[in-house]
Amino acid sequence: MPGSADSTDSAAASGKSGIELAREALAQAKADALKRGTLPGQGNKRKNTKLIRVREPGRGGDPKQFGTAIRELLASRGWEQRAAVGGVFGNWAGIVGPDLAEHxxxxxxxxxxxxxxxxxxxWATQLRLLSSTLVRRLNEELGHGTVRRVKVVGPSTGPRRTGAWRVR
Structure with a gap:
């Protein structure tokens, strides 16, 4: 490596150690950066640039309570009904009772x-018999007309086999 041999020869000729040369190079780089108006490690950011804050429309004023802020967010995005239905899914046992919720x-x-x-x-048959009561109870929780109908599905089983084990 010819470049490294030249640099060691010039360092030996000047009588400076590697640390002193590194300090001089760093000082020179800082001075050059100061002339350009930047600081080392800051990239191309200028020293005199000011941050300009842009306020979003509708923001500002006093802080709001968390519950109020969430309700406003849900209303502005149209998520009120979806959040209420999610609450029903989460509180199923409280709405239908622990026995029915278990099954x-x-x-x-x-x-x-x-x-x-x-x-x-x-349990599917039992739930079908209670469907009108369940629709009324769910609409009490979610608001009138949210749930129009309850569809009950039983356990899914595969197709029945034909053959000797079939009862006629």
Whole structure:
């Protein structure tokens, strides 16, 4: 490496150690950066630039309580109904009772139809019998007309086999 041999020869000729040469190079770099108006390690940022804060429309004033801020956010984005339905999913046992909640679960809500999955056909039948009461109870929680219908699905089983084991 010819470049490294030249630099060691010039360092030996000047009588300065590697640390002293590094300090001089750093001091020179700082001086050059100061002339350009920047500081080392700052990239191309100028020393005299000011930060300009741009306020978003509708922001400002006093801080709000968390609950109020969340309600306003949900209303502005149109998420009120989805959040309420999510609350029903989270509080299913409190709405239908622990016995029914142990064997059923809300599965899907779309266009006013709440789909509920039951773990047996017996519980699915029980839930179908209670569907009008359940719609009324859910609308008390969510607001009138939110749930129009309850669709109950039982456990999914595969196709039945034909053959010797079939009862005729």
């Amino acid at each position: 059923t679960r809300p599965d899907h809500f779309e266009d006013g139809v709440l789909t509920i999955a039951a773990d047996s056909t017996t």
